[in-house]
Amino acid sequence: MITTRLHTLPHGITLSCRSAGTPGRPVLMFLHGFPEAAFVWDGLLAHFARPENGGFYCLAPNLRGYEASSAPAQVAAYRPKALVQDIAALIDLHGGNIACLVAHDWGGALAWNLAASQPGLIQKLAIINSPHPGTFLRELQHSPAQQAASAYMNFLIRPDAEALLAEDDFRRLWEFFTSMGATTGPRAWLTDSVRAQYRAIWQRGLTGPCNYYRASPLRPPRPGPPHHDPAAAAVTLPPAMLRVDLPTLVVWGDADIALPPALLDGLGEHVPRMTLLRVAGATHWIVHEQPALVADYLQQFLH
Numbered sequence: 001m002i003t004t005r006l007h008t009l010p011h012g013i014t015l016s017c018r019s020a021g022t023p024g025r026p027v028l029m030f031l032h033g034f035p036e037a038a039f040v041w042d043g044l045l046a047h048f049a050r051p052e053n054g055g056f057y058c059l060a061p062n063l064r065g066y067e068a069s070s071a072p073a074q075v076a077a078y079r080p081k082a083l084v085q086d087i088a089a090l091i092d093l094h095g096g097n098i099a100c101l102v103a104h105d106w107g108g109a110l111a112w113n114l115a116a117s118q119p120g121l122i123q124k125l126a127i128i129n130s131p132h133p134g135t136f137l138r139e140l141q142h143s144p145a146q147q148a149a150s151a152y153m154n155f156l157i158r159p160d161a162e163a164l165l166a167e168d169d170f171r172r173l174w175e176f177f178t179s180m181g182a183t184t185g186p187r188a189w190l191t192d193s194v195r196a197q198y199r200a201i202w203q204r205g206l207t208g209p210c211n212y213y214r215a216s217p218l219r220p221p222r223p224g225p226p227h228h229d230p231a232a233a234a235v236t237l238p239p240a241m242l243r244v245d246l247p248t249l250v251v252w253g254d255a256d257i258a259l260p261p262a263l264l265d266g267l268g269e270h271v272p273r274m275t276l277l278r279v280a281g282a283t284h285w286i287v288h289e290q291p292a293l294v295a296d297y298l299q300q301f302l303h
Helices: 038-049 080-093 106-117 133-142 144-149 152-156 161-179 192-202 207-215 291-302
Strands: 003-008 014-020 027-031 057-061 100-104 125-128 248-253 274-279
Touching: 014 038, 014 080, 027 038, 027 080, 027 106, 038 057, 038 100, 038 291, 057 080, 080 106, 100 106, 100 291, 106 125, 106 133, 125 291, 133 144, 152 161, 152 207, 161 192, 161 207, 248 291, 274 291
Parallel strands: 027 057, 027 100, 100 125, 125 248, 248 274
Antiparallel strands: 003 014, 014 057
């Protein structure tokens, strides 16, 4: 059974968390991305809470700015340091060391950062279609293909992005699901009930989710007037922020048009204990598309 409760962290942020399993068991924590929410992990929470699958205590927070979690108004409140602090504090509330951190999209950005900066909090790391900051920065700086693929980020930082995303029953947000793959069109997993779950999240407000993009410089540059914004072109990352020495599983749907497979080139230099599993034909939304496969890959990695 999936339950939801609010966890108030020592620094004052409250995260709404979905969970399954018995508290006190080894913890699996799942971090969602944009424009999603913690409910996307429900199937995996239920799966890994079962005794035959490890009997883990499974926890999926709605990240800052999403669902009923705290949503500060200031863009600066969504900088990586603050977001990672939320996850570290949540881990501290659950024993200070978890069996595995599983993350997708923006959740993966936080997970890569946490694994590099505070590896003692995590025994294993599992990343699903979320670029490592080192390879992502390289591609944003030098690859026209990645700059084009990430151009949507500069739409999401517009001051009117929330209003535009909400128009026509969130038409542009539904298009994220139907266009971010090698083929376009309806997705079998995007049922009326799943749409209702997404709609309920988005109706709470979209400023927090958009602020993740506004607060991050890892975006394509915007040359010339009126914006002149160097974005990723002006960023350097120290090696200490890039090295992840934990056992790490990377699952990558190779039909993700926003995150081309070139992002995997050289990844082993930053993550020497990596297992990479590519999934042909899977898109950015592989957790929705192939939940049984994702569960199987995680099961093998955890045992």
